[in-house]
Amino acid sequence: MKARLLGALASGLILATAVPAQAERDTARYTSLTVFGDSLVDAGNVFTATGGAIPAASEGYFNGRFTNGYDYTDLLSIELFGAPTVASLQGGTNFAFGGARASNTNPFVPDLGEQLGLYAGYLSVPGNEVDRNGLYILNFGGNDIFNAPDNPGDADIFIRQAAQDYAAGVQALNDLGVRNFLLTGFPIASPLGFAGEAYLTQELGALSLASDVSFFRYNYLDFFNRILTNPAALGLPEQRLDITCQLAGPSAIANGCDGIFSFDGVHFSAPIHEALARDIDNQFNVLGSVPEPTTWAMMILGFFMTGSAIRRRKKIRVSYS
Numbered sequence: 001m002k003a004r005l006l007g008a009l010a011s012g013l014i015l016a017t018a019v020p021a022q023a024e025r026d027t028a029r030y031t032s033l034t035v036f037g038d039s040l041v042d043a044g045n046v047f048t049a050t051g052g053a054i055p056a057a058s059e060g061y062f063n064g065r066f067t068n069g070y071d072y073t074d075l076l077s078i079e080l081f082g083a084p085t086v087a088s089l090q091g092g093t094n095f096a097f098g099g100a101r102a103s104n105t106n107p108f109v110p111d112l113g114e115q116l117g118l119y120a121g122y123l124s125v126p127g128n129e130v131d132r133n134g135l136y137i138l139n140f141g142g143n144d145i146f147n148a149p150d151n152p153g154d155a156d157i158f159i160r161q162a163a164q165d166y167a168a169g170v171q172a173l174n175d176l177g178v179r180n181f182l183l184t185g186f187p188i189a190s191p192l193g194f195a196g197e198a199y200l201t202q203e204l205g206a207l208s209l210a211s212d213v214s215f216f217r218y219n220y221l222d223f224f225n226r227i228l229t230n231p232a233a234l235g236l237p238e239q240r241l242d243i244t245c246q247l248a249g250p251s252a253i254a255n256g257c258d259g260i261f262s263f264d265g266v267h268f269s270a271p272i273h274e275a276l277a278r279d280i281d282n283q284f285n286v287l288g289s290v291p292e293p294t295t296w297a298m299m300i301l302g303f304f305m306t307g308s309a310i311r312r313r314k315k316i317r318v319s320y321s
Contacts, residue, residue, distance in 0.1 A: 031134055031249065033085060038140055038233055043074065075274060096115070102165050105147070112169045123176075139187070142187045145192045166179040167204050259271070271291050
């Protein structure tokens with residue numbers, strides 16, 4: 001698999017609280033979507049690199065995604081531009097690879113730092129440039145937790161490094177000229193997941209981002225808690241969290257996983273991705289829809305607090321959604 005990935009990469013070279021935002025960006029549509037991440041948002045890079053072997057369509061996976069439908073970045077892209085994201089190995093700007101980590105420790109697939117390198121290769125092509133009005137999504141952390149050392153002390157060091165590398169990726173994109181970020185946190189409700197969130201908040205708070213950056217931080221752990229306590233509020237049926245949908249073929253894609261949290265025991269099912277897309281838009285107005293009165297009040301308060309923070313210091317503080 002590693003050889004196939006390296007070969008495909010070589011041939012491919014010939015992404016709560018809004019912190020600070022210009023008011024007009026809440027009503028204007030973004031002009032592009034760029035994605036960096038892992039299997040939760042991989043639009044087909046691993047599928048392309050393995051010749052369609054992983055993830056296998058015969059097991060119910062949809063169009064090279066690690067789920068039974070489009071993922072939440074695809075759904076946002078469809079609403080914004082009328083089409084899902086396209087894997088970078090297929091000529092698009094979704095650089096996510098299944099198995100990728102925030103830390104540069106996976107020898108088999110491009111982690112965050114290596115995905116940024118692929119993006120740099122994309123920018124080196126005449127005509128390609130950073131889209132200052134584009135939305136850049138980063139979705140990492142799960143594989144860092146899955147691959148952390150067994151020893152608690154070593155695991156803590158490993159996750160802290162992952163948080164540092166995650167934040168460094170944000171800084172690198174900022175320095176390239178990226179101005180609109182949507183960042184997700186560690187998507188595992190475990191002691192390491194909570195520790196990773198705390199470390200990531202600390203590292204993001206120490207960054208020196210441009211004063212005109214729009215930064216949206218999405219909290220997976222809060223999302224999971226709301227699924228458990230009130231799934232109807234997210235447009236979901238009562239979730240059967242202890243059941244995995246492993247139906248193969250079109251039946252899984254069409255209706256086999258309704259009400260089931262995970263498609264295969266690891267990855268979200270299509271209804272969960274749909275809920276994610278709705279929730280992200282509700283929190284951050286990504287699609288440019290008109291906010292409800294309560295959202296307006298929260299935004300006004302956020303702008304006031306942000307303005308005060310900018311006057312005090314140039315660094316940007318990031319808090320949970």
